[in-house]
Amino acid sequence: MKKELLLDSVRGRVLVCDGAMGTMLQAEGLSAGECPEYWNLTKPEKVTNIHKMYIAAGADMILSNTFGANRLKLEKFKLEGKVREINEAGVKNAKKAAGNGPVYVGGDIGPTGEMLEPYGAITAEKAFAAFSEQAEILAEAGADFIIVETMIAIEETVLAVKAAKSKTKLPVLALMTFNINNGDVRTVMGVDTETMAKELEGAGADIIGANCGYGIDSMIEIVRAIKKHTDRFVIAEPNAGLPVIKEGVAAYDGSPDIMASHVAELIEAGANIIGGCCGTTPVHIAKMKKMVERRNGK
Numbered sequence: 219m220k221k222e223l224l225l226d227s228v229r230g231r232v233l234v235c236d237g238a239m240g241t242m243l244q245a246e247g248l249s250a251g252e253c254p255e256y257w258n259l260t261k262p263e264k265v266t267n268i269h270k271m272y273i274a275a276g277a278d279m280i281l282s283n284t285f286g287a288n289r290l291k292l293e294k295f296k297l298e299g300k301v302r303e304i305n306e307a308g309v310k311n312a313k314k315a316a317g318n319g320p321v322y323v324g325g326d327i328g329p330t331g332e333m334l335e336p337y338g339a340i341t342a343e344k345a346f347a348a349f350s351e352q353a354e355i356l357a358e359a360g361a362d363f364i365i366v367e368t369m370i371a372i373e374e375t376v377l378a379v380k381a382a383k384s385k386t387k388l389p390v391l392a393l394m395t396f397n398i399n400n401g402d403v404r405t406v407m408g409v410d411t412e413t414m415a416k417e418l419e420g421a422g423a424d425i426i427g428a429n430c431g432y433g434i435d436s437m438i439e440i441v442r443a444i445k446k447h448t449d450r451f452v453i454a455e456p457n458a459g460l461p462v463i464k465e466g467v468a469a470y471d472g473s474p475d476i477m478a479s480h481v482a483e484l485i486e487a488g489a490n491i492i493g494g495c496c497g498t499t500p501v502h503i504a505k506m507k508k509m510v511e512r513r514n515g516k
């Protein structure tokens with residue numbers, strides 16, 4: 219059976235995306251300073267298992283473990299010779315978990331980790347080349363969509379979206395990370411939601427939204443601010459509350475029940491796709507899915 223296109227699917231109902239990968243890998247033993255994406259090659263069964271847990275929790279969409287697998291970031295681990303292998307394996311591991319089922323696999327693209335000129339040393343051409351290379355590999359490996367996320371600089375986000383749009387035929391989702399200061403919603407680089415919506419729509423993003431930074435209560439405010447400036451579908455992936463240090467380890471204070479209790483309001487604010495970022499687990503996604511299903515009238 220042919221899968222319904224993502225953009226058709228989201229027209230009819232609210233979809234659920236998966237939760238965190240990074241904090242789940244840490245729970246599986248990933249140590250500080252280790253390249254999380256290298257696990258796609260060295261511990262593929264662990265990565266696939268995390269994907270499977272999110273699918274079992276009810277995720278309609280899962281994201282490949284390729285957030286930091288662009289050439290510029292992999293260079294820091296001396297893994298620049300494995301850009302193709304790591305990204306291919308990332309999609310393969312996710313597709314293995316999804317099987318022939320209806321779950322969409324997203325090829326995940328995160329920031330370069332560098333500031334672009336004139337603030338930093340990376341040229342726009344170099345960033346565009348890195349995003350183009352990654353997007354092309356993710357698409358060739360069989361991703362159903364490309365998701366650009368956790369971005370704070372608008373120029374870099376636009377480059378990533380344009381790269382994905384020019385190198386693939388896939389729907390492109392673009393998410394930035396916002397802070398709220400006295401009701402003012404901006405990324406740490408000062409990008410407001412109006413600029414974000416205008417620029418990302420102009421670059422060709424099919425779905426725009428926000429991830430990371432805060433918990434679900436603040437995300438409701440951020441989605442409202444985005445919705446004021448766009449008619450596109452909106453995706454929201456809040457963290458599991460805020461990080462708190464418990465016995466020397468960072469944990470998150472937003473329980474699955476707290477997150478689930480805000481889902482209806484997040485949908486009301488305009489979210490068409492709801493997932494989780496840092497600190498969220500399959501338990502969070504399962505509880506949120508129940509609320510989404512109630513809303514979808516199932």
Ligand SMILES: [Zn+2]
Nearest residue numbers: 430431495496
């Ligand atoms: Zn996050």
